[in-house]
Amino acid sequence: MEFTTKTIPVEKTSASRLAQVDFNNLSFGGVFTDHMFICEYKNGAWQDARVIPYGPLSLEPAAKVFHYGQEVFEGMKAYKDAEGKIWLFRPLENQRRLNRSAARLAIPEVPEAIFMEGLKTLLQVDSDWIPTQAGSSLYIRPFIFASGTGFHASPSDAYTFIIACAPSGAYFSGEVSVRIEETYSRAANGGVGYAKAGGNYAGQFYPTKLAQEAGFQQVVWTDDHTHEYIEEAGAMNIFIRIGDTLLTSPTSDRILDGITRKSILTLAEAEGIPTEVRKIKVSELVEASRQGTLLEMFGAGTAAVVSPISSFGYRDQVYTLPKPEKSYAAYIKERITDIQYNRAEDPFGWRYPVGN
Ligand code: PLP
Ligand code: COI
Numbered sequence: 001m002e003f004t005t006k007t008i009p010v011e012k013t014s015a016s017r018l019a020q021v022d023f024n025n026l027s028f029g030g031v032f033t034d035h036m037f038i039c040e041y042k043n044g045a046w047q048d049a050r051v052i053p054y055g056p057l058s059l060e061p062a063a064k065v066f067h068y069g070q071e072v073f074e075g076m077k078a079y080k081d082a083e084g085k086i087w088l089f090r091p092l093e094n095q096r097r098l099n100r101s102a103a104r105l106a107i108p109e110v111p112e113a114i115f116m117e118g119l120k121t122l123l124q125v126d127s128d129w130i131p132t133q134a135g136s137s138l139y140i141r142p143f144i145f146a147s148g149t150g151f152h153a154s155p156s157d158a159y160t161f162i163i164a165c166a167p168s169g170a171y172f173s174g175e176v177s178v179r180i181e182e183t184y185s186r187a188a189n190g191g192v193g194y195a196k197a198g199g200n201y202a203g204q205f206y207p208t209k210l211a212q213e214a215g216f217q218q219v220v221w222t223d224d225h226t227h228e229y230i231e232e233a234g235a236m237n238i239f240i241r242i243g244d245t246l247l248t249s250p251t252s253d254r255i256l257d258g259i260t261r262k263s264i265l266t267l268a269e270a271e272g273i274p275t276e277v278r279k280i281k282v283s284e285l286v287e288a289s290r291q292g293t294l295l296e297m298f299g300a301g302t303a304a305v306v307s308p309i310s311s312f313g314y315r316d317q318v319y320t321l322p323k324p325e326k327s328y329a330a331y332i333k334e335r336i337t338d339i340q341y342n343r344a345e346d347p348f349g350w351r352y353p354v355g356n
Contacts, residue, residue, distance in 0.1 A: 003049060003117040005355075010035075010125055013053035023131050026169035028303065029139055033126040033165045037118040040147070041108050041159040049114055051121050054164060064146035064156040071198040072101035073143035075302045078123050078165075078354065080130040081342035086123055086354035089340050091116065093259045098142060101195035106155040107144050114161070115142065122163055123354050131167045137340075139168040139303065143198075171235070171303040172217065175310035178233060178297075179216040180282055181207060182315070185224035186231070186254070193254035204234045216313055218299070222282060224254070230280045236299035236307065237261035241328050242288045243295070245274045260300040264332055266348060271335070273328065282314060289319040297321055298329040306333035 013034045021031055032054050039049040065071050074094045079087045095116065099109040119140070123130070130138040141164050148158030184207040187193020192200060204219065211219045220238060221231040230249055232238055237258040240247045246268050251257045268275045288294035297309040308329045311320045338344035339351060 003111075003113040005117055005121045005124060008037075008049055008051060008117060008121045010051040010121065011053065012125070018128055021129075021167065023133055023136070023167065026131060026133070026136050026167055028168045028171045029141075029166045030168075031166060033129040033138070033167070035122060035125050036165075037122040037161075037163040039110070039114055039118060039161045041161070042157075046108070046110060046114055046161070049118055051118075051125055057160070059147060060149050062149035062151060064148055064150060067151060068146070068153055069197070069199040069202075070105055070107060070146035070156055071143065072098060072105050072107060073141060073196050073198060074098045074101075075196075076140040076142070077168075077302055077340070078130050078138040078140060079341045080127075080132050085342065086127060086130060087340065087342055088119075088352040088354060090259050090263070090350050091119065091352050094142070097196065097257065097259075098144070101197060102144055104192055104195040105197055107146070107159055110144065110161050118161075119163055120354050122165065126165060129165065129167050133169075136167065136169050139166045141165070168303075171301075171305075172307050176218055176299060176307050177216045177311045177313070177318075178218045178220045178299075178309055179211040179214065179313040180230070180285075181211070181219045181221055182227040183207070184219075185227075186219075186221040186234075188224045188254065190253060194251070194256060196256065201234070208234055211313075214313065220312065228281055228283070230282060230285065231255050232258075233299050236301035236304040238309075239264065239296075239298050239300060239328075240280060240285065240294070241296035242284075243293050245276055246328055247276045247278065247280055249280055250277050258301055260302060260305070260336070263336060263348075263350065264300055264306075267332060267335055268328075270347070271331075285312070286314060286319065289321075292322075294319075295322060295324050296327060296329055305337065 016034050036054045076094045144161045146156030147160040148156035208219050218233045220233050223229045232255050299307040339346045
């Protein structure tokens with residue numbers, strides 16, 4: 001069967017929760033829209049794609065996701081412009097990355113048509129849930145998990161693919177302070193760091209909790225081998241401005257190939273901001289801070305958008321970032337969100353119309 005927004009069956013809820021939501025005080029990812037897209041993999045094929053009311057799932061305790069963490073996910077956003085039109089930002093990048101993650105976790109890939117048509121159908125059904133308040137958007141969480149049963153440590157024979165959505169405000173409230181981590185590692189060579197596998201995040205919770213107890217919000221990971229080089233943060237890639245140059249670490253099998261990251265690199269290059277994608281030593285950061293040439297650090301990601309970092313902790317020292325008047329972070333955030341919310345031209349062809 002062909003998958004289109006016309007052929008995907010929709011079962012509408014009889015009890016919308018929309019009126020209960022305070023759209024002026026949205027947290028991040030705390031309330032969920034009325035519907036979800038669901039599709040199941042059985043007998044070697046994805047089937048039964050449909051939109052149904054958002055609600056609890058029924059799974060056996062022996063479902064493999066509970067035992068072996070066979071799960072991958074994505075994070076995307078839908079935006080509503082001043083005329084009420086719905087837009088996505090580079091959604092095919094998410095679709096492809098979901099499948100790269102899936103392949104690494106021995107999960108069957110989801111065909112592009114199921115992902116895109118399922119997503120568009122869901123957004124049309126739940127379009128009233130897309131916030132229009134400044135800084136808010138609809139956070140979209142596609143995910144695939146092993147729903148087949150068995151205690152044998154081997155891939156499941158059944159999977160469930162769901163897209164759920166949450167009208168959301170900012171991921172961080174205010175500026176972010178980070179701790180550069182030297183004890184724990186997020187990822188290792190040959191591992192799953194580049195995949196958006198749920199377990200990558202679970203493994204960060206404990207070190208992040210320790211960092212939070214020490215007064216920081218996020219951990220900046222260093223390479224697992226020497227702990228000398230900056231990699232990325234828990235939920236975002238990291239940019240560093242030294243002098244006029246914008247630096248970020250190269251992606252590898254330990255780092256998530258962020259869509260915001262690569263969009264920022266393209267944007268910065270187009271705007272004449274000198275960029276360097278190279279390994280960055282923590283000692284270089286510390287030295288630049290001492291010399292006064294470290295002007296900015298910021299995180300970049302779908303949830304985080306562009307989040308300025310106010311300070312970083314390293315080996316019991318806290319280094320405070322200055323606040324330059326012409327901040328790259330502020331400029332880039334404005335440029336990128338203007339494209340996302342259809343407030344400006346999109347010379348790169350990143351915006352994707354959903355259609356009502
Ligand atoms: N790094 C990690 C670990 C993330 O979870 C995310 C969020 O998706 C990012 C980076 C940023 O990626 P993107 O810009 O594609 O959202
Ligand atoms: C995103 O930015 O979409 C992410 O997946 C980060 C997440 C851990 C909230």
